[in-house]
Amino acid sequence: MRKIFSRPHSLRDVSTHYCPGCGHGIAQRLVAEAVDSLGIRERVIGIAPVGCAVIAYDYWDFDCCEAAHGRALAVATGIKRVRPEAIVFTYQGDGDLAAIGAAETIHAANRAENLTVIFINNAVYGMTGGQMAPTTLLNQKTATTPKGRFAGNEGYPVKISEMLSLLEGVRFVERVALCSPADILKAAAAIKQAFKNQIEGVGFSLVEILSPCPTYWGLKPPEAIDWIKDEMIKTFPLGRIK
Amino acid sequence: MKNERVLMSGNEAIGEAALRAGCRFYAGYPITPQNELIGYMAEHIPKRGGVFIQAESELAAINMVFGAAAVGALAMTSSSSPGISLKQEGISYLAGAELPAVIVNIMRGGPGLGNIAPAQSDYFQATRGGGHGDYRCIVLAPSCVQEAYDFTQLGFDLADRYRNPVIILGDGMLGQMMEPVVLESPSPSLRDKTKKPWALTGCAGRSANIVRSFYLKEGELEKANLRLQKKYSLIKSKEVRYSQEYVDDARLIIVSYGSMARIARQVVMRLRHQGKRVGLFRPITLWPFPEERIKMLALKKMAPCFLVVEMSYGQLVEDVRLAVNGRAKVFFLGRGGGGIPSEKEILQTIQRIIRL
Numbered sequence: 001m002r003k004i005f006s007r008p009h010s011l012r013d014v015s016t017h018y019c020p021g022c023g024h025g026i027a028q029r030l031v032a033e034a035v036d037s038l039g040i041r042e043r044v045i046g047i048a049p050v051g052c053a054v055i056a057y058d059y060w061d062f063d064c065c066e067a068a069h070g071r072a073l074a075v076a077t078g079i080k081r082v083r084p085e086a087i088v089f090t091y092q093g094d095g096d097l098a099a100i101g102a103a104e105t106i107h108a109a110n111r112a113e114n115l116t117v118i119f120i121n122n123a124v125y126g127m128t129g130g131q132m133a134p135t136t137l138l139n140q141k142t143a144t145t146p147k148g149r150f151a152g153n154e155g156y157p158v159k160i161s162e163m164l165s166l167l168e169g170v171r172f173v174e175r176v177a178l179c180s181p182a183d184i185l186k187a188a189a190a191i192k193q194a195f196k197n198q199i200e201g202v203g204f205s206l207v208e209i210l211s212p213c214p215t216y217w218g219l220k221p222p223e224a225i226d227w228i229k230d231e232m233i234k235t236f237p238l239g240r241i242k
Numbered sequence: 243m244k245n246e247r248v249l250m251s252g253n254e255a256i257g258e259a260a261l262r263a264g265c266r267f268y269a270g271y272p273i274t275p276q277n278e279l280i281g282y283m284a285e286h287i288p289k290r291g292g293v294f295i296q297a298e299s300e301l302a303a304i305n306m307v308f309g310a311a312a313v314g315a316l317a318m319t320s321s322s323s324p325g326i327s328l329k330q331e332g333i334s335y336l337a338g339a340e341l342p343a344v345i346v347n348i349m350r351g352g353p354g355l356g357n358i359a360p361a362q363s364d365y366f367q368a369t370r371g372g373g374h375g376d377y378r379c380i381v382l383a384p385s386c387v388q389e390a391y392d393f394t395q396l397g398f399d400l401a402d403r404y405r406n407p408v409i410i411l412g413d414g415m416l417g418q419m420m421e422p423v424v425l426e427s428p429s430p431s432l433r434d435k436t437k438k439p440w441a442l443t444g445c446a447g448r449s450a451n452i453v454r455s456f457y458l459k460e461g462e463l464e465k466a467n468l469r470l471q472k473k474y475s476l477i478k479s480k481e482v483r484y485s486q487e488y489v490d491d492a493r494l495i496i497v498s499y500g501s502m503a504r505i506a507r508q509v510v511m512r513l514r515h516q517g518k519r520v521g522l523f524r525p526i527t528l529w530p531f532p533e534e535r536i537k538m539l540a541l542k543k544m545a546p547c548f549l550v551v552e553m554s555y556g557q558l559v560e561d562v563r564l565a566v567n568g569r570a571k572v573f574f575l576g577r578g579g580g581g582i583p584s585e586k587e588i589l590q591t592i593q594r595i596i597r598l
Contacts, residue, residue, distance in 0.1 A: 042446035045313070048454075057452045063442040065312045066454040068335050071305035074297070078309025078317070079442065081293040082267055086313070086444055104305070107298035 021221025359580025
């Protein structure tokens with residue numbers, strides 16, 4: 001029988017610490033598959049975030065660097081400028097990329113740094129216990145918006161991908177979701193494209209991934225998938241933004 | 243390259259020293275009184291094959307340096323007091339991940355936005371770590387433009403040797419002042435030999451490298467901290483530096499560093515011409531602090547008294563008191579917020595302490 005699916009070489013043979021139904025495991029496998037298929041494992045340097053994916057380097061089997069919360073794109077800038085031959089990517093959550101690291105994100109994008117950004121949007125801070133994220137939906141209940149996010153007090157969900165697409169330095173932005181197998185295939189293609197862009201010197205490329213967090217959405221894993229489809233996509237429509 | 247003698251500001255001398263030491267990455271954010279340094283790097287580092295980035299903030303600058311250091315480059319950033327406060331997060335991460343980097347602080351008056359006059363009020367911040375966690379930076383305090391040049395070169399050596407952040411602690415006076423400097427061509431040093439097997443270079447032919455300061459499993463972080471503490475002990479035993487003049491028979495020893503020590507030295511020289519027994523002790527490494535040497539001076543049969551003079555309201559004096567530990571009297575003269583103790587004030591203070 002022909003083997004059609006196996007663990008990517010760029011992924012270590014270990015179990016992850018993620019909650020049942022979490023999207024991080026899928027997203028990190030997609031990154032590893034893209035790295036394998038482009039044959040760049042020995043050139044890749046990944047920047048692990050602060051948040052649930054903080055120990056992503058325990059799962060990926062290639063060179064990785066830590067970054068302080070929000071500073072991944074500054075660290076990535078230093079790395080890429082010194083080693084332009086390396087393929088450098090950041091893997092960041094919504095709080096990391098769009099709240100505490102908003103300045104680093106905007107300015108790395110504006111400098112047209114030739115980097116790949118994998119942006120996990122699950123509309124919540126996971127590691128710290130489900131607090132409001134910049135991308136938390138209106139009326140969404142979190143640990144710090146117990147009555148639901150209210151625009152008059154907490155403002156609106158930040159559409160950072162749309163904001164970034166306005167910058168001249170940004171070359172590629174696509175929003176995908178980890179819902180159905182078809183959606184995951186689209187996510188895989190977008191991630192691969194974002195790496196390919198860097199190899200070809202195209203410049204700043206970002207893939208926003210709508211990713212389930214059943215634990216802090218208070219939903220069962222299948223319900224979390226439905227919530228992305230029914231709710232999240234209304235605020236964060238899928239597709240190529242730039 | 244042969245030695246040249248040129249006229250330069252302290253800020254420019256630090257820039258030239260960094261370039262000759264092999265610094266090939268600089269990120270910074272403008273702030274007075276260190277702007278000549280960022281300007282010097284912007285102009286000269288690209289000509290020597292290096293990278294210059296004007297970052298969007300001091301936070302970004304120090305984290306760019308973190309990235310550059312993680313892939314093996316000799317990297318530097320510079321700022322002045324308020325900007326250095328912003329860099330503390332990154333400095334803590336550099337220390338935790340054991341990455342070498344040189345951070346220049348051309349101090350100005352504080353707290354808060356303060357002013358742009360010279361000050362020495364960041365001594366605690368520099369010598370106690372400055373950010374969160376149990377860590378130390380090596381702190382070098384130049385007192386003239388030549389030393390600004392020399393200590394910057396030394397700083398890169400020490401950073402690489404110990405995989406630790408090094409702070410060059412100057413002040414606005416030193417940064418802005420112009421003096422002749424001999425630009426020595428660097429001898430083949432450690433820098434050329436330092437291998438960095440830990441650096442992120444892509445995992446071709448080896449297992450993956452990880453640069454991290456995060457240790458979640460039980461006991462791991464304590465182990466990492468003990469490794470750091472062992473390194474700090476080694477640094478303490480090997481890298482203490484100071485300068486001393488006329489201390490052997492002195493009845494009073496002025497302890498002072500950086501620009502302030504130059505003014506103190508004028509007083510010492512004048513009093514010595516009059517046959518008065520006054521000496522000068524100048525710490526060069528503020529961390530590791532020359533506590534053993536100060537202790538030895540305090541233990542002498544005819545123990546001198548100490549007068550600590552600084553451009554702050556009493557920071558260095560705490561280290562002197564700890565080293566002396568009650569064995570001799572320690573007096574203090576300090577001014578802050580851009581105020582600089584004058585020769586006259588120092589002289590008057592000495593006259594109050596001992597009958598000259």
